[in-house]
Amino acid sequence: MPVDIIVGTQWGDEGKGHITDLLSSKANLVARFSGGDNAGHTVTIGQEIFKLHLIPSGIIHHRSICLIGNGVVINPQVFIEEVEGLIQRGINVHPGRLKVSDRAHIITPGHLALDEAIENAKGRSAIGTTKRGIGPAYTDKSARIGIRAGLMRSPSEFDEAVVFHIKGKNALLAHVYGEDELDVDSIRDNYREFARYMHPYLADTSAIIHEALASDSTIIAEGAQGTLLDLDHGTYPYVTSSWPTAAGALGGLGIGPKHIGRVIGVTKAFTSRVGEGPFPTEITGDEAVRLRGTGTNPWDEFGTTTGRPRRVGWLDLAILRYSTRINGLSELALTKLDILSSLPEIPVCVSYRLKGEMIDHFPSDLHSLSDCEPEYVSLPGWKRDITGARSWADLPPNAQQYIEFISDSIGIPIKLLSVGPGRQQIVSL
Numbered sequence: 001m002p003v004d005i006i007v008g009t010q011w012g013d014e015g016k017g018h019i020t021d022l023l024s025s026k027a028n029l030v031a032r033f034s035g036g037d038n039a040g041h042t043v044t045i046g047q048e049i050f051k052l053h054l055i056p057s058g059i060i061h062h063r064s065i066c067l068i069g070n071g072v073v074i075n076p077q078v079f080i081e082e083v084e085g086l087i088q089r090g091i092n093v094h095p096g097r098l099k100v101s102d103r104a105h106i107i108t109p110g111h112l113a114l115d116e117a118i119e120n121a122k123g124r125s126a127i128g129t130t131k132r133g134i135g136p137a138y139t140d141k142s143a144r145i146g147i148r149a150g151l152m153r154s155p156s157e158f159d160e161a162v163v164f165h166i167k168g169k170n171a172l173l174a175h176v177y178g179e180d181e182l183d184v185d186s187i188r189d190n191y192r193e194f195a196r197y198m199h200p201y202l203a204d205t206s207a208i209i210h211e212a213l214a215s216d217s218t219i220i221a222e223g224a225q226g227t228l229l230d231l232d233h234g235t236y237p238y239v240t241s242s243w244p245t246a247a248g249a250l251g252g253l254g255i256g257p258k259h260i261g262r263v264i265g266v267t268k269a270f271t272s273r274v275g276e277g278p279f280p281t282e283i284t285g286d287e288a289v290r291l292r293g294t295g296t297n298p299w300d301e302f303g304t305t306t307g308r309p310r311r312v313g314w315l316d317l318a319i320l321r322y323s324t325r326i327n328g329l330s331e332l333a334l335t336k337l338d339i340l341s342s343l344p345e346i347p348v349c350v351s352y353r354l355k356g357e358m359i360d361h362f363p364s365d366l367h368s369l370s371d372c373e374p375e376y377v378s379l380p381g382w383k384r385d386i387t388g389a390r391s392w393a394d395l396p397p398n399a400q401q402y403i404e405f406i407s408d409s410i411g412i413p414i415k416l417l418s419v420g421p422g423r424q425q426i427v428s429l
């Protein structure tokens, strides 16, 4: 069976964990391909809520093997805390079913401190990162001075690499950013312990995927973040430092395009964004609170990783058309439709007005994007609770119209629809 890729089509937080959870119930292997613990995937099972940052959501299903691919950057402390938290909740996270690529790079306190220092130094032009050390870790990877997880197999070399690395970061912290230096010895000692813990989990994950392909297994590539946070195709520089798009799954797992089956774009029924950068359909005030929630529910629009309130706005079809193109999407999974249920009318952005002209594409240039004014059509709301819907026929006609309008406008089908956080609240269309 080919690999099915799940990607976010907006600025992340589309509900990929929820969709991966459903699809991985039938998968033999679930592999995370990009980002780090900047991601937060929430999976709700009955009354239980799992918040995962690094480990693929498929871990909750006892049948799937889970991989963290070479494209991911791993904070070992977060990895260990997540593994231990899952063990306490009775989930099997034995090294036999959870594998970490030995080519993945590790995040250190040096990366965390630099992320913070760079953001502080940027002042008003800060990106609004999650401060998880993601940018500095990928910077080191590209500069060929990063530390790969595989080095944890060689304790003395690993020690040396950590010491050399922290000394380098200390020089930058003290002399470029005027910050305090980190304690080299205690970090080395901690990382020695982390290496002992992680050692059994290390593997050549690309080889495991290829074995699974040869044995006709069902494989899911689980994305993190979203298309507009992609280092190349997102709203640079207000992006993350990896490739959350479909192409990132190939590089981030070590597979070729001939092995790809479906490319599923997860889209929230409205739009959200965390951090800085242009957001054409952003809304504020009471309308925004209706979409965002107040933070009392686990599904409200507050960051899983940072707790920050997300900026929210209406659905933007220019973004969806762009994501369909960049990812080669075969279908969409539309999430959180239930959040729109109380609205009498639902605005959907169909194009932009830019310097007096109508455009229907998502501009590559950030200044142009900042100048874009959304052109909306208003669709009638359904004003009915849809959280109990389990089939197309259960949906009110106006909800059906909203779904059809989106899929007709972007030219690909919507095959999955979520009407609530529960596992049984995902409708196949």
Ligand code: IMP
Residues within 6 Å of the ligand: 011, 012, 013, 038, 039, 040, 127, 128, 129, 130, 131, 132, 133, 134, 135, 224, 225, 229, 238, 239, 240, 241, 273, 274, 275, 276
């Ligand atoms: P970084 O990935 O921590 O460097 O943050 C860069 C940008 O990506 C910031 O605007 C973050 O808010 C955003 N970002 C990173 N990860 C996520 C995510 O999982 N969901 C939403 N936004 C994210």
